[in-house]
C-alpha cells in the first residue's frame with residue numbers, strides 16, 4: 001500500500017457523503033408522515049358492519065378453523081329481534097385475535113362467509129405485555145356513524161333471518 005492510497009480512500013468517502021446530501025430522501029418522518037401501503041397490504045383486522053349498523057360477523061368460527069396459527073377465539077350467542085347484533089340466529093359475543101400469533105396470511109378473511117373480518121391498512125400495533133396483544137371485539141369492530149346504528153338493535157320480526165346475505169358479485 002502506498003502513502004497515496006489512504007488519501008484516495010478518504011477522498012472517495014468524502015465524495016460519497018457530499019453527493020448523498022443532494023439525493024432524494026427515503027426516510028419517513030414517522031409518525032408525522034405515514035407511509036401509503038399497497039392496495040393488497042394486510043394489516044390489522046377490522047370486523048365490518050352492514051350499512052344499518054348490524055355486525056357482519058355471525059359467530060360461525062370458520063375464521064378460527066382456517067387460522068393456521070390458532071390466533072382467533074370466537075364464542076357465539078343467540079340473537080333475538082329485541083336484542084339483535086347481526087342478521088341470522090347467532091352473533092359473536094366474544095371475538096379475539098392474538099396478534100402475537102397472527103402471521104397476517106389472510107386465511108381468516110378468505111374463510112369468512114359474510115366478509116366480516118377484513119385485514120385493513122393499519123400497521124400501528126405495539127404492546128408492552130402479552131395480554132395487550134390480544135385484540136378484543138371492541139377493539140376490532142368498525143365504529144358506527146350514528147348512535148342509532150349501535151348494536152344490539154331492536155329489529156322487526158322476520159326481517160333479518162338470513163345469516164349469510166345473497167352476494168351477487170363477491171369481491172376478492
Ligand code: SF4
Pocket residue numbers: 063066067068069070071072097101102103104105106107108109
Ligand atoms: S391473518 Fe392468518 S394468522 Fe392472522 S388471524 Fe387471520 S388466519 Fe390467523
Ligand code: SF4
Pocket residue numbers: 056057058059060061062063064074092111112113114115116117
Ligand atoms: S369473522 Fe366471519 S368466519 Fe369469523 S366467526 Fe365471524 S362470520 Fe364467521
